[in-house]
């Protein structure tokens with residue numbers, strides 16, 4: 001498996017994965033109303049355009065298919081962090097996180113932080129993150145429970 005920066009042409013794979021993972025994996029922890037508010041449709045290019053400028057996006061690729069992706073900004077904020085629904089628990093998240101930590105180290109970021117779904121919290125805990133506080137995201141007027149989590153990096 002290859003972990004690499006995103007490139008032109010990745011958006012359809014990223015978009016599909018994002019939608020499917022929310023509807024097929026996060027749906028274990030969130031109601032149908034919540035997942036529909038979170039991802040009502042497979043997002044189009046307009047959804048990603050500004051994000052791709054703001055974040056460094058890393059993708060995990062297997063046999064030419066995108067099986068995971070994550071977004072990191074220059075402050076250490078991790079936004080999206082998703083693994084393909086058919087590739088869960090095979091170490092892809094761990095590989096993506098290693099890449100994020102390596103980038104953070106190179107760029108001397110003191111900490112990584114994220115607003116983490118209920119679904120992903122055990123993974124982030126396993127990766128050395130701690131809960132700072134419980135939080136609620138509002139998506140299309142629907143509340144979604146999440147956790148503000150952080151991991152301080154060795155200086």
Ligand SMILES: CC(C)(COP(=O)(O)OP(=O)(O)OC[C@H]1O[C@@H](n2cnc3c(N)ncnc32)[C@H](O)[C@@H]1OP(=O)(O)O)[C@@H](O)C(=O)NCCC(=O)NCCS
Nearest residue numbers: 081082083088089090091092093094116117120122123126
């Ligand atoms: C969270 C996520 C990215 C983890 O990716 P992954 O590739 O499945 O993670 P890994 O295989 O590297 O898991 C490493 C370890 O984390 C822990 N872990 C991962 N998922 C877990 C779960 N659902 N429950 C408990 N522990 C979990 C385990 O200790 C696991 O090791 P093990 O499989 O040997 O027991 C993935 O489950 C996902 O896409 N979740 C839905 C999307 C999401 O909510 N993203 C975050 C938005 S903030």
